[in-house]
Amino acid sequence: MITIEFSVNDKTYVLEVDPRERLLDVLRNRLGLMGTKEGCGEGECGACTVILDGKTVNSCLILAGQVHNSVITTIEGVGNRQSPHPVQKAFVEVGAVQCGFCTPGMVLSAKNLLDKNPHPSDEEIGVALSGNLCRCTGYDKILRAVKLAAEEGKQ
Amino acid sequence: MKKRGIGLGCAWYGTGYGNGFPDVSSAFVEIHDDGSATVLTGAVDVGQGSSSIFAQIAAEELGLRAEDICVNTADTDVTPDSGTTAATRQTYNTGNAVLKAVRQAKSRLLTFAAREFSCPTPEGIELKAGYIGVKGDPSRRMILGYMVFKARLNGERFISAESSTARSTPVDLTSGQGAPYWPYSFGCQAAEVEVDTETGKVKVLKVIAVHDVGKALNPTQVEGQIAGGVTQGIGYALLEELELQKGMIKNPAFSSYLIPTALDVPKIEAYFVEEAEESGPYGAKGLGEPAMLPTVAAVINAIDDAVGVRITALPATPEKILQALAEKKEELG
Ligand code: FES
């Protein structure tokens, strides 16, 4: 067991962990942050996406030992019912959510894109979301929602 | 060289279990004295939006907002069975069960209200914008919840249970006659593709999809289902291949069984035709599976239009296309 200190959604945690534990399990089972989903567990679907030190990562592929001194944002830190993030607002407005399983990962990938590149091209949006699989929406409304969020950001 | 082509695909699809299999949905409804209503049904919303549809149906009947309706689903402790979320059947079948149940509870509410308002007939009562009152007489109306509350004090509750069974007769195996499905859903799609003759890679540039949905109860959901279907159809046509060896799946991962990503989807334009299906809730019928069917044919036909090769085994991978192109070249000598 090792002791790690890291920040999740602006809160600092000090935890005793087995260094081989997956970040995904630490977030869900230790911190109770169930918004991060497990789809494939193999780094292929993006359902487990979180933002780690400014980069989107698949939390199923990150080990607890790797996040010491890191800053993490999960979907719980992005917005809530009372004050949704512009990306979340756009998802609701456009109707970009069907079963919702891919949604937390999609929102985080989109948010991270817009944080870095507020006026992305269609191609850049596609690339940013291409690590997040969705089987329901055909991506059509998701891509429209991210575009809408980017446009609203311009004003 | 990159070559472009356009293809068309059409589909018709019988919704429901079909072939005489009992296709039953059921619902419980209660209208509450706080001006809300509860719908209980076994139908599972897997993301296609059936729970929203049921809330909309109840709200429409009761003159309430969809957010005033609490829809409880898929809990075998409390909800009545409504069959599977399959066969493109929930909007139509369970939608009908919910509609019947709401109307049953509503008719008793109307009868009670007619007495309260001294209106000679329940047909003279209307439910609108959260109010219940006498048609054409704004002075005789009250908040819906208050009427239900009055009824409660009189020992009356507006609770109902209903079920709906889809029409289906088995096919006669000797004559081939019968009416296995009702209703049928129709769709037509056009795809434009670009085929790279050097790599065999196909890019779908645009899909225009037109579907007969009877009545689009929730147009946003209809568009979403069409786009989802088109994208799955593109996967079916170009990417998705289940490799089996001695009954075992050889590619059980997204890195070896490829499904479309955000970079694989074309511009999708969705249109719907609303020709009311008389037996459906407000004329609606199912769309789920039919949305992906024409895509495959449209894409394969577009490949043919672009480079003149007929792909007869799915998916149309670059290897298959290159091979077909080489065979064609050989034939032409
Ligand atoms: S669960 Fe991590 S990428 Fe699928």
Ligand code: FES
């Ligand atoms: S909404 Fe179901 S996987 Fe994306």
